Amino acid sequence: MDLNFTPEEQAFRAEIRQWVADHLPPDISHKVHNALRLTKDDLQRWARILGQQGWHGWAWPRQFGGPGWNAIQRHLFEEECALAGAPRVVPFGPVMVAPVIMAFGTLEQQRRHLPGIMSGDVWWSQGYSEPGSGSDLASVKTRAERRGDHYLVNGQKTWTTLGQYGDWIFCLVRTDASVKPQAGISFLLIDMKSPGVTVRPIIMLDGEHEVNEVFFDNVEVPLENLVGEENKGWTYAKYLLAHERTNIADVNRAKRELERLKRIAKAEGLLDGAADGGRFRDQVALLEVDIVALEMMVLRVLSAETSGKQSLDVAGLLKIRGSEIQQRYSELLMLAAGPFSTPFIQDAMEAGWQGDHVGAAHCAPLASHYLNYRKTTIYGGSNEVQRNIVAQTVLG
Structure with missing residues (x-):
C-alpha cells in the first residue's frame, strides 16, 4: 500500500487549490478561520459557487451530474477547501440524501431532486x-x-x-x-x-x-x-448513516483547527520552553499525532477503495476517532485562550469586541465551540454504540 500521492494527484491538488483561491469569498474565509458565525447566506453562497462548477456534489458519479472523481481526488478536494477556510458543506443534501436517491430512488425522483441539490438552491x-x-x-x-x-x-x-x-x-x-x-x-x-x-x-x-x-x-x-x-427504509437508513459517520470524522477540518490552535497558543506564550508552556505543548503534540493517525486511517481506506480491494467497514472507527479529536481540539483551543474564550455575545463579537485593543483578536468564541462539540460523540450514533458495532464486526 503506497500512501504517497502520485504526480497526477499532486497536479490535481494544485488545480483545486488555485480554483478555491480564485472563487472562495474572502469574507466567508475570514469567518471560518476566526470561528465567527456563518449565516444561511454564507453557507448557501458557497454551495451555489460549488454548484456552478458542478462540485457541490463532489462525490457524485458523472451519470448524476457529478465530476466522477475517485476517492483520492475527493479527499484532496475536501482538504484544500478546508485549509483555505471554506465552510463545511451542509451534508444533508449532497452527502446524505442524494446517494440514497441515486441508489434507491426512481428516475423521476432523481430528475426532480438531484439538480436542486447540486445547484445549492434547495436546502x-x-x-x-x-x-x-x-x-x-x-x-x-x-x-x-x-x-x-x-x-x-x-x-x-x-x-x-x-x-x-x-x-x-x-x-x-x-x-x-x-x-x-x-x-x-x-x-x-x-x-x-x-x-x-x-x-x-x-x-x-x-x-x-x-x-x-x-x-x-x-x-x-x-x-x-x-x-x-x-x-x-431501515436498509436505506443504514446506507445513509455510513456516509454520515465517515463525514463526521472530518480530518481536514481537524488539520485546519490544529493550525489555529498553534496560532492561539503561540500568541498566548504557551509554546515556549517554560514548564507550563511545555506541558501544553505536549498536549498539542499528542493531538497532532492523533490527527496524523486519523489521516493515515482515512488514506488507507481511500487506497483500498481506489485499488478495488475490499476493506473493513471502518465508518464506525472513523466516527469514533474523528469526534473525539474534535472534542480535544475544541477543549485545547479554549484552554489556550483562557478568559478571552468565554464571552457568548455574538453581536458584540461581530462588532469588534475581540479586537486588538483587548488583545483577543485570535480567540472568540472558543468556549461556545467547546460546549457545542460535546455533541459530536453522540450524534450519528453514539460512540458507545459504535464501539459495540466495531467489536461485533471484528470479533464476530
Whole structure:
C-alpha cells in the first residue's frame, strides 16, 4: 500500500487549490478561520459557487451530474477547501440524501431532486432522531398511514440541524407497527412547506439556534415521495448513516483547527520552553499525532477503495476517532485562550469586541465551540454504540 500521492494527484491538488483561491469569498474565509458565525447566506453562497462548477456534489458519479472523481481526488478536494477556510458543506443534501436517491430512488425522483441539490438552491434537512429514538433509531414512532394517493404523517423529530432553513426533509417513518422495529420503517421525502409541518427552535447553551424540533400534524405526503419500497427504509437508513459517520470524522477540518490552535497558543506564550508552556505543548503534540493517525486511517481506506480491494467497514472507527479529536481540539483551543474564550455575545463579537485593543483578536468564541462539540460523540450514533458495532464486526 503506497500512501504517497502520485504526480497526477499532486497536479490535481494544485488545480483545486488555485480554483478555491480564485472563487472562495474572502469574507466567508475570514469567518471560518476566526470561528465567527456563518449565516444561511454564507453557507448557501458557497454551495451555489460549488454548484456552478458542478462540485457541490463532489462525490457524485458523472451519470448524476457529478465530476466522477475517485476517492483520492475527493479527499484532496475536501482538504484544500478546508485549509483555505471554506465552510463545511451542509451534508444533508449532497452527502446524505442524494446517494440514497441515486441508489434507491426512481428516475423521476432523481430528475426532480438531484439538480436542486447540486445547484445549492434547495436546502435539505434530516428527520431521523426523535425524543425517544436517537442511537436506538429503529424505535422511531413518527407514523405514516397510507390514505389513497398519499401518506398521512404524524409525529415529531428533534435535533434537526438548521431545520429552520429547510425546504425539504428526508424522514424515517413507521409504516407497519405489527412487525419487528427494523422491518416496519419507510424512507419519505417531505416538502417542509406542507400544511401541518411546524419547526420550533431549540436554543443551545451558547445562545445559538442550530437545532430544532419538527412536528408533523396530519401532513399529506404523496406516495411518489416514498424512496424505494415501503417498510424497507431501515436498509436505506443504514446506507445513509455510513456516509454520515465517515463525514463526521472530518480530518481536514481537524488539520485546519490544529493550525489555529498553534496560532492561539503561540500568541498566548504557551509554546515556549517554560514548564507550563511545555506541558501544553505536549498536549498539542499528542493531538497532532492523533490527527496524523486519523489521516493515515482515512488514506488507507481511500487506497483500498481506489485499488478495488475490499476493506473493513471502518465508518464506525472513523466516527469514533474523528469526534473525539474534535472534542480535544475544541477543549485545547479554549484552554489556550483562557478568559478571552468565554464571552457568548455574538453581536458584540461581530462588532469588534475581540479586537486588538483587548488583545483577543485570535480567540472568540472558543468556549461556545467547546460546549457545542460535546455533541459530536453522540450524534450519528453514539460512540458507545459504535464501539459495540466495531467489536461485533471484528470479533464476530
